[in-house]
Amino acid sequence: MTQDSLPGVSYVIPVLNEARYVEGAIRTVLAQNYAGERELILALGPSTDDTDAIVQRMAEDDPRVTWVRNPATDIPAGLNRAIEASRYPIIVRVDAHSELEPGYTRRAVETLDRTGAVNVGGLMNAQGRTPFQAAVARAYNSKIGLGGGQYHGGSVEGPAESAYLGVFRRDVLFEVGLYDESVxxxxxxxxxxxxxxxxxTVWFDPALTVTYWPRESWSKLVRQFVATGAWRGELVRRYRGRNPWRFFVPPLLVVSVIASVVLGVLQLTGVVSGWPSLLASVVYLGPLAYLLLLCWVSFVSERGESARDHWLYFLVLPTMHLAWGIGFIGGLLRGARDVRDTSRTDV
Known part of the structure; x- marks a missing residue:
């Protein structure tokens, strides 16, 4: 494509209580090395911090920045409001916790043109500013942490099941009905x-890299992963037979841990004994294997620079897995219903 033929690009960002991160996200959008027309539309939820003031100040400083209201709070609703307000044929989804590499847009548009895909995405490069956030970032970047999806470490370009964030052809988004606001x-x-x-076609291109800043505290991490797991359980209910097997590993871990605890109590109290107790002890194999895996990745294969890094990673991994698995079981049994990610609603 020549400079004259470059399509215009609309960046969309849903934001809620993102005073720590939103300015960085906006600046990386404005700094994109892309010669086509550009605009940035932020969907502002009802934040209780300085998010709105930061966005409005940056909109006053740069006419390419604008915003719409998202009273519904939820990310899909905010994305839809921003997309509906957009003008250009290419939509680039950006997260308030993310920062784009300077050549991200140019490469993504070239990949769309080269492959004929309607959505392309690349690698999530999680980073941390504190020891805890860095441990969470390591888990995000690990195949053990989030299950080995392409955008958590894939290296081979090609068709994909999904894409991190995504760079879309706008007309196709409207063709399929935009984001489902019930999800x-x-x-x-x-x-x-x-x-x-x-x-x-959805396309994965590992040359596309986005920096992502995970949650900064145990409480936010747990709430985020319980909510995410619950909605994954809901999606399994809605789309049976279309979900990768890896989504079922954390809930199976939760079940095996619960079964082990129950059996341990029954054995200690003498309710279960003898051969039945010995045979039932097979349930301990799952948690034991998981514990050994945790030790291996935390202290050997993916060890950090200090003892504190090792132990934080050792604790963060099961926090993510068990929180996600507990949420999944709830979502699968009763549906996600009104479950929200409350880690976004406080500061």
Whole structure:
């Protein structure tokens, strides 16, 4: 493509209580090395910190920055409001916790043109500013941490099940009905499922890299992963037979841990003894194998620079897995219903 033929690009960012991160996200969008027309539309939820003031100040400083209101709070609703307000044929989704590499847009548009795909995405490069956040980032970047999805470490370009964030052809988003606003988490996977069902291609390009800043505290991490797991359980209910096997590993871990605890109590109290007790002890194998795996990745294969790094990683991994698994079981049994990611609603 020549400079004159470059399509215009609309960046969309849903934000809620993101005073720590939103300015960095906006600046990396404005600094994109892309010669085509550009605009940035932020969907402002009802923040209780300085997010709105930061966005409005930056909109006053740069006419390419604008915003719409998102009273519904949820990410899919905010994305839809921003997309509906957009003008250009390419939509680039950006997260307030993310920062784009300077050549991200140029490469993504070239990949769309080269492959004929309607959505392309690349690698999530999680980073941390504190020891805890750095431990969470290591888990995000590990195949053990989030299950080995392409955008957590893939290296081979090609068609994909889903995409991290995504760079879309705007007309196809409207063709498939935009984001499903009844899906509060897992909205990317659900949208890409509909895109593929409509006969289009979703593409993974590892040359595209986005920096992502994870949650900064144990409480926020747990709440985020419980909510994410619950909505994954909801999506399994809605789309049976279309979910990768890796989504079922954390809930199986939760079940095996609960079974081990119950059996241990029964054995200690003498309710279960003899041969039945010996045979039932097979349930301990799952948690034991998981514990050994945790030790291996935390202290050997993915060890950090200090003893504190090792132990934080050792604790962060099961926090993510068990919180996600507990949420998944709840979502699978009763549906996600009104579950929200409350880690976004406080500061």
């Amino acid at each position: 509060r988490r897992g909205e990317d996977w659900e949208l890409n499922l509909r895109i593929r069902a409509a006969g289009h």
